[in-house]
Amino acid sequence: MIPLSWYVILSALLFTIGVVGVLSRRNIFIILMSIELMLNAANINLVAFSHYLQSLTGQVFVIFVITVAAAEAAVALAIIILISRNRGTVYADEFNILKG
Amino acid sequence: MMNKLIFIYFAVVILTSAILTITRRNLVHSIMFMLLLFFHIAGLFVLLNAEFLAAVQLIVYAGAILILYLFVVMLLNVDRERSAVRANRFWPWMVGFGIVIAGEVVLLIARGMFPAETDQPMQLAGTGVKELGIILYQKYLVPFEIASVILLVGLVGAVMLAKKDVKE
Numbered sequence: 480m481i482p483l484s485w486y487v488i489l490s491a492l493l494f495t496i497g498v499v500g501v502l503s504r505r506n507i508f509i510i511l512m513s514i515e516l517m518l519n520a521a522n523i524n525l526v527a528f529s530h531y532l533q534s535l536t537g538q539v540f541v542i543f544v545i546t547v548a549a550a551e552a553a554v555a556l557a558i559i560i561l562i563s564r565n566r567g568t569v570y571a572d573e574f575n576i577l578k579g
Numbered sequence: 580m581m582n583k584l585i586f587i588y589f590a591v592v593i594l595t596s597a598i599l600t601i602t603r604r605n606l607v608h609s610i611m612f613m614l615l616l617f618f619h620i621a622g623l624f625v626l627l628n629a630e631f632l633a634a635v636q637l638i639v640y641a642g643a644i645l646i647l648y649l650f651v652v653m654l655l656n657v658d659r660e661r662s663a664v665r666a667n668r669f670w671p672w673m674v675g676f677g678i679v680i681a682g683e684v685v686l687l688i689a690r691g692m693f694p695a696e697t698d699q700p701m702q703l704a705g706t707g708v709k710e711l712g713i714i715l716y717q718k719y720l721v722p723f724e725i726a727s728v729i730l731l732v733g734l735v736g737a738v739m740l741a742k743k744d745v746k747e
Contacts, residue, residue, distance in 0.1 A: 483693045491684040499677035500601035503670035530627040546726040550733030556651045557740035
């Protein structure tokens, strides 16, 4: 049998890769995809605990997380299209119009 | 033993494709590695007796969200990406912090104890989809409705943001 801690460790490593991607990349698409990576890490955690605790509640919450991820991707990509139309760039460190 | 080998295969592919996703220069390559990652996460869900969620993962994530990313990447002109700098100027710090955080978390989890260490498959009749539907539509009905409102907001918001202003 697979210990529960293996799933939790895998999920923690995947979440850390997502955090590093958000903090270090310039391209705004990669930043959004790193957020998706973090959501998937949380999903692995929820499903693993749902299996080991013999309860379906975790799987219900994975459905909600996927719903929120879909809505977030749609709105965020619309915002990216708008920004790149107005500013002509997709790099996060060039959006500095508010900088004093 | 077989299950452990399958898990190790899935974990290695998931972590490798995640690292490749956040390091590739070409956006389309990143999205393809993301697709590989979603397929292997679906396999992990099958390993955990969550077949319905594996199907939802493939249909919604791989089939809808990634295609949306691919469309937007191809709509925008990203030719500059071939020569642009990939990471911002703090990236060695961020990678160092990431390694430290990952080491700490792995150490904490590996030394901790989890009380729920059974490997009995869930006692469900059928595939578990019926039980999932019953619990979703009875116990979690209000969050389900709120999720549908979130989807509506996403739909209207995306259309409102991305459409061009038409001057009369």
